[in-house]
Structure formats: structure tokens, C-alpha cells
Amino acid sequence: MRSEQQLTIMNKSLEAIGLIVIHASHLEREIESLCTFFIDRFPRSECPNTAGTRKKIQWMQKCIKQLNTNQLIDLSKKLDKANNLLSKRNDIVHGQIFISDLPDQLICINERASSKQKRLMSSELFKLAEDINISHTNLSFGTVSKLVCAIYEEHA
Structure with missing residues (x-):
């Protein structure tokens, strides 16, 4: 039987x-x-x-290299960051999650991940959610579209 504290931890983690x-x-x-x-x-x-x-990120990185312009270095870095964050998301979402005996920790087991077993705190999960949201904002259509349009005008 799970304690009230364990259920609270699990609920916070599921929210994250x-x-x-x-x-x-x-x-x-x-x-x-x-x-x-x-x-x-x-x-x-x-x-x-x-x-x-x-695969889409890899393809865009290849396109950016072929365009060979310094104006897209920032976009390339943002795509790398997004790829890294989505990889972390995959490790969690495609893993098995268990409540740890330690306070405010979960254990995530994923045979496909680089680290097969990882201890996670709900605060880390909320931080990952926030980082992914920031990455989305940084890649938003409005800001990047201007950059990409400028590149097309330059290379047209």
C-alpha cells in the first residue's frame, strides 16, 4: 500500500x-x-x-549547412537544443516509471536510453517541461520566419 506522501509525489510527477x-x-x-x-x-x-x-531536425541542419550563412547559426543552435530536450522527453515517456523509496524521487527505467536507470525528482520534470516550452517559444514561427525569409532573399 502506498503512503499519502508517495501518492502526492506520483501525482506531482504525473502532472509534470x-x-x-x-x-x-x-x-x-x-x-x-x-x-x-x-x-x-x-x-x-x-x-x-x-x-x-x-530526422526533420537533421534534415534542416543539413539545409542550413548548405545555405552556408552565419545568419542561421542561432537557428542551428536552437534546433540542437530542441533535439536534446526531445531526447530527454523520449527517455522519460518511453520508459517505465516507479516510485522510489527516497523522498520526492521516481525511478525511470528505459532500456533504449543512454542511462538505463535514472532517478528523477518532480522538480526536474517540471524544469524539463519549462525548458521544452522555452525551446518552442524560441523557435516560434514569428521569430524564425523572418530569419529564414532573410536568407531566401539573400540567396534568391
Whole structure:
């Protein structure tokens, strides 16, 4: 039987994981939107709409390198950050989560992750959700579209 404290920890952690999932879905949609800027100049056949987000980021990174402009260095860094955050999300979402005996900790076991077993505090989960939301904001259509449009005007 679980104690009241364990249930509270689990509920807080589930709330944080829910926020991670929601914010990550918005981030993934933003990444797909960014892909559309590159379609006119680069064949999308190697990265169809159905490709995973990691593949889309790799494709955009390749496009950015081919454009060979310093104006897109910031975008490249933001895509790297998004990829890193989504990888952390995957480790949690695709893992098995258990309540730890230690206060305010969960154990996440994921055989596919680089670290097979990891202890997580709910505060870390909330921080990941916040970081993913910030990454989404940093890649938002309004700010990046101006940058990408400038590149197309320069290389048209």
C-alpha cells in the first residue's frame, strides 16, 4: 500500500510528465512548420512529413549547412537544443516509471536510453517541461520566419 506522501509525489510527477508531453507536442509541430521554409530550396524526399522529429531536425541542419550563412547559426543552435530536450522527453515517456523509496524521487527505467536507470525528482520534470516550452517559444514561427525569409532573399 502506498503512503499519502508517495501518492502526492506520483501525482506531482504525473502532472509534470503531462506538461512535458503537451509542450513537446507543440515543439514538434513548430519544427514541422520550420521544415516548410526549406521545401522550395531543398528536396523533402529524404525527410517526408511522416519522418520523426529527430530526422526533420537533421534534415534542416543539413539545409542550413548548405545555405552556408552565419545568419542561421542561432537557428542551428536552437534546433540542437530542441533535439536534446526531445531526447530527454523520449527517455522519460518511453520508459517505465516507479516510485522510489527516497523522498520526492521516481525511478525511470528505459532500456533504449543512454542511462538505463535514472532517478528523477518532480522538480526536474517540471524544469524539463519549462525548458521544452522555452525551446518552442524560441523557435516560434514569428521569430524564425523572418530569419529564414532573410536568407531566401539573400540567396534568391
